[in-house]
Amino acid sequence: MYDGPTLLEYLEDVELSAPSPQAGELRLPVQYASRPSAEHRRSYSGRIVAGTVAVGDEIAVLPSGSRSTVVALDTLDDGRDVGVAGLSVSVQLADEIDVARGDVIVSAATDAHLPTVARELSATLCWLAEKPLRAGDRVALKHGTTTVRATVQSLDRRLDPDSLIEQVGPGELVLNDIGTVTLRTSSVVLADRYAENRDGGAFVLIDEASNETVAAGTIDEAREVVPGKAERNDIKWHPSSLARDERWRKTGQRGATVWLTGLPASGKSTVAVVLERLLVSRGRVAYLIDGDNIRHGISDDLGFSPGDRAENIRRVGHLARLFADAGVIAVASMVSPLRSDREIARELHDAASLDFVEVHVSTPVAECERRDPKGLYRRAREGSLRGLTGVDAPYEKPSDPDLRFDTTGADVDELAGRIVGLLVERGVL
Numbered sequence: 364m365y366d367g368p369t370l371l372e373y374l375e376d377v378e379l380s381a382p383s384p385q386a387g388e389l390r391l392p393v394q395y396a397s398r399p400s401a402e403h404r405r406s407y408s409g410r411i412v413a414g415t416v417a418v419g420d421e422i423a424v425l426p427s428g429s430r431s432t433v434v435a436l437d438t439l440d441d442g443r444d445v446g447v448a449g450l451s452v453s454v455q456l457a458d459e460i461d462v463a464r465g466d467v468i469v470s471a472a473t474d475a476h477l478p479t480v481a482r483e484l485s486a487t488l489c490w491l492a493e494k495p496l497r498a499g500d501r502v503a504l505k506h507g508t509t510t511v512r513a514t515v516q517s518l519d520r521r522l523d524p525d526s527l528i529e530q531v532g533p534g535e536l537v538l539n540d541i542g543t544v545t546l547r548t549s550s551v552v553l554a555d556r557y558a559e560n561r562d563g564g565a566f567v568l569i570d571e572a573s574n575e576t577v578a579a580g581t582i583d584e585a586r587e588v589v590p591g592k593a594e595r596n597d598i599k600w601h602p603s604s605l606a607r608d609e610r611w612r613k614t615g616q617r618g619a620t621v622w623l624t625g626l627p628a629s630g631k632s633t634v635a636v637v638l639e640r641l642l643v644s645r646g647r648v649a650y651l652i653d654g655d656n657i658r659h660g661i662s663d664d665l666g667f668s669p670g671d672r673a674e675n676i677r678r679v680g681h682l683a684r685l686f687a688d689a690g691v692i693a694v695a696s697m698v699s700p701l702r703s704d705r706e707i708a709r710e711l712h713d714a715a716s717l718d719f720v721e722v723h724v725s726t727p728v729a730e731c732e733r734r735d736p737k738g739l740y741r742r743a744r745e746g747s748l749r750g751l752t753g754v755d756a757p758y759e760k761p762s763d764p765d766l767r768f769d770t771t772g773a774d775v776d777e778l779a780g781r782i783v784g785l786l787v788e789r790g791v792l
Contacts, residue, residue, distance in 0.1 A: 627739055
């Protein structure tokens, strides 16, 4: 028979303190970045969920790893010079580094305890939806101030809420089930174990179609996954019995990739559509790989964070290379804002001795914004869309493209003809 304190007596005796009150445990998820005027430094606001922060502290911003020093702290509390867990604060940094909503400010001390930059989570869920959860399902995962897409890799265990018997490897989780699952995210999550940090270790899952919360979860283990780097002895490139030169000679077609890059609404896809038709009219097999089309299938699990955008370009680069190897002229129309991502696509082709033609569609941002067929620029200017390339996300112009043109007032057929002329010079046509 239980003879301990009542629940109310127990709760009244609990000693409360700020979680992880050490500077090395700092977790400050950025909710808002602001700059009142050009004369002021940027301020980064959020609620501290662990640790402490003070003026003079060395900090790092994850996931980028950029470092700086706190030069100003606003806690909305006169006389307070240290921010602790639970407080909403704004900080200013000594350096103009890239910090955005969803980033996490942590301590840069040598003995700091940092979150895991994770792509895979072992988690315990309470399933809240009528529709069962099964392996392979895709959901949105909201963790702190960031939301990413996640795929259910496996259902590991299910706890029967009536009998408390644990089932290994269940086929599904139904309403009110509690279970452990493995989730794979489309981009990194800066995760802590729930046992160590209740805020950094908790999340919710959201149905992307209905926008309803379908699960509440806690992180048991977070793992970093580096795709494409690990060597495996059981995975080898399987060569065709048909040599490329023989394939191309018998089909009368030489493969290549034309990569059109530029700002949204610059006219990339318009030129690409005309180029594809022009090539086919000359008796060549060509195929348009459009950025929007790719996100309907191969990349439908990716969002628009920097990490997801880089992964999208990586996938398209590999796809275009396979097309080119088969003798198809792949016409890729991608914003592809970062020079490093485009270089990866070029290097894939160079390594396979395949032609790669980079075309910079250099239409000025003012003209792109005037066109704005999808309303993206308008939404970005209104503040309802963040991270639009050309407005509040960078575009790195190609330093030495194979061809560059502006579509403003131009004849699209003539522009596509210029690309065809370049392919003739290269010996592709």
